[in-house]
Amino acid sequence: MEERTRMPLDTATRYGLVVMALAQGWLLYFLHLAMDQRFWPATDVTWLVALYTVIVGVPAFFYLGLEKLKDARNLIAAGLLTPLLFGLGWHLGWLTSGSRSSGTVEFGFFFGSSIGMALFILALYFRSWSFNERLTFRYSQLLEYSWQQAQTIAMVGLFILAFWLLLLIWAMLFKVIGIEFFADLFGEPLFIYPVTALVGGWGLVLNRERIRLMVTIRVVCEALIRALLPLAALITVLFLAALPFTGLDAIWDTGRAALLMMVLTVVVLFFFNAVLTDDPDHPDYPAWLRRFVLFGILLLPINSLLAAWALGLRIDQYGLTVDRLIASVLQLLIAAFTLTYAVIIPWCRRRALCGIRTANQWLALLVAAILILIHTPFADLRHWSAQSQVNRLISGRVTPEAFDYRYLRFELGQYGRDALEALGQSDFAKNHPVVGLRIETVSTLDNRWQDLPDIKADDLSAIRRVVEVTPEGALVPDSLLRRFIDDAPGCLTWKQHCRLVRVEDAVPGPQWWGLTVQSYPPGRVYEARDDDWLQIGTVSGRTCAKAMVLRLKDGVQLKRVPGSRFVYGDGECFYRIDADDAYLRSLSAR
Incomplete structure (x- = not known):
């Protein structure tokens, strides 16, 4: 020194x-x-x-x-x-x-x-x-x-x-x-x-x-790190060696896989740079152990690739969020180090450490530049997150009822609030009234965890914006809407997902199916009777696991199965009406 x-x-x-x-x-x-x-x-x-x-x-x-x-x-x-x-x-x-x-x-x-x-x-x-x-x-x-x-x-x-x-x-x-x-x-x-x-x-x-004190502390830290680096390299080698036998499904199924592999990679990189030297008078390890450590470093790009793959799957499932973008940035920076080392070590061999040190000087400046850049308007992670979440909603990858409006409102700053305002004024919100209603309600909240106020039972205009209608634009009589809300009061809360589906191909005339999630029964069948609406039974899906309220959306055409009065299909799934006894007796009396 x-x-x-x-x-x-x-x-x-x-x-x-x-x-x-x-x-x-x-x-x-x-x-x-x-x-x-x-x-x-x-x-x-x-x-x-x-x-x-x-x-x-x-x-x-x-x-x-x-x-x-x-x-x-x-x-x-x-x-x-x-x-x-x-x-x-x-x-x-x-x-x-x-x-x-x-x-x-x-x-x-x-x-x-x-x-x-x-x-x-x-x-x-x-x-x-x-x-x-x-x-x-x-x-x-x-x-x-x-x-x-x-x-x-x-x-x-x-x-x-x-x-x-x-x-x-x-x-x-x-x-x-x-x-x-x-x-x-x-x-x-x-x-x-x-x-x-x-x-x-x-x-x-x-x-x-206190220069001497600082040097002493450094020497002690280096001695401890020198003892731990082979163990960290061994963990990396054993983990990657076990994957062909265990498979990768466990990595994809958990959200912690990418984080754990990133942490292990960072630890190995830090230990490696802290203690490895090319001083022949003071060798850091015996020759065989040094080669093993370098072999562990050469395997680190595989760790980076698997971590990036696992993170990519989470992003594909749930879209971009600030946390996932931060993880992506860190993963890219870590991959820059691991890939650089993996190229330099076999390329330079005896002078590999000299090449790594030169690369480290430039990579460190790259890290500083990126850490600053992501806090500027040119590459703010919250802007990307807001755009990604809105695009997922508009593309149909998430339903208006399941969309996390609070995340935009409270977690993405001004970018999230601007995206929420633009979404409320978009054609998508005009075609899906529930979007506008929820944006209005979330905008009145003081924090992310505050409960949304329930809709009043006599506010039919608000109820119409919450309860979706299939086919789009079909007119729902007020009497039917009131009857459906009386039977399914959960639709007045923001945690419920409700839909009314008009079925034209029914006997003796058109029916309405009232569908809900998180309540039982999941579907009710209504038929006009004089000036009122009579619940004639319940409906259940027989061949599709997906909830009917999500499956039977706009564009789905329900047709009665020939030869059956109570079985309907949409081309992929079939639904059966379990008629009430009173309704069946009324049919026999006709």
Whole structure:
């Protein structure tokens, strides 16, 4: 390890980091005060989130990447990073504006973790650039800095946690004897923000000065990882070797398969890059074990392929969601590493590690670029998810009753709300009144888990929009609609799926079938009798497992089976009417 990568901070940089932390603490307190007392920028979510992103992100970048305070390159980095983070925060604020959902927290977590990882990677390159006279990057230096940055984050976090635990003990001890001053003081935002910032800045300087401690921790971690890497490679080899005997059905049947294979691949890649060296004086493993580890690395693309296949099946079944798109992005990035390694190892052989290190430098920048890009309007995952879900509805892959309107309303931010509004104004909604009604109702909810209000039994216009009619456009008499709702009150709830089907080829005249899901019986048969409607029996499907209410939709023509009065078919499925005794007796009396 070169000595030039372990020089201590100069005096100006030490104090500069502490002052930067204090300034960040006071700015965060100002934003907290703005939200507490409701003045600008808290009154404008886009400005609020953009400022939070800059105030948190820019100092965090310099905490990790700053080498010398008096360096013009710091101004270049700040000049490029500040507008970038401001724009990303502005876009996130636009997404969450008008949202009353707890999903805003999920937006922030995904945004923070993605941008945080991107800043971690960019800080490596900036620190290397700041340390060297020219814009050159050495892999050994980047690897050393990555260990230092990870340890810095962990140690500063532990330092702040220990500090606040001591303050908590302090406050509780004095509260026991009746002195609550310290408990009140330590709970004030005016105390929390600047003091935490000061302690964090102090801990940061102390940690970055303790070079030997950081080297010792790294050596211990590398020793542990070196012991675990062969085990991780063995798990990969055994898992793939077992698949020809167990088959792939178990992988496709569970939604956890892709995640587990991705995790295993990431672990193997991390261990491999952390400890494998080509130093002949200090070999990492015996020759046979080293070859086994490299063999496990060569098999990783198969893991990536199977994980992508399993994920693709889930997407084909249920469409794109933000979670599945995140998994897809991660899978593509992981596959980029595994495929690159699988090509370099047999191609370069003895110089494979040198080629992998060169590839890692470019792949790391690719990871940072993609993590930033997916939070811009050009490739926002929520936009793709909204379009995918709406397309599934319009294409008929999901019914209007089963469609998750709440997901668009609460989980996809402004993109979801815009898609919901466009769907409500589309020709599809005009042809399916239930879509418009459910969009109107979901738009009044405060959160995703709030129950939808039931439809009133006397609101026939709302009931007509919920109960679908086959054939489309057929006029349902009010008396029949009331009779059907009296028999199937579940149709007044949003969890029920109901349909009225007009059957022309019936004896002695047209019938209406009232079909429901989640209730018994699933189908009722009505026949006009004077000015009222008489239920003459029930109907059940005999040859199709799919629910009748879903099967008998627009375009399906029911015809009576010749020679039978109570059996009907639509060309693929047959349905039988179980007539009531009273109705049968009335037929014999005719």
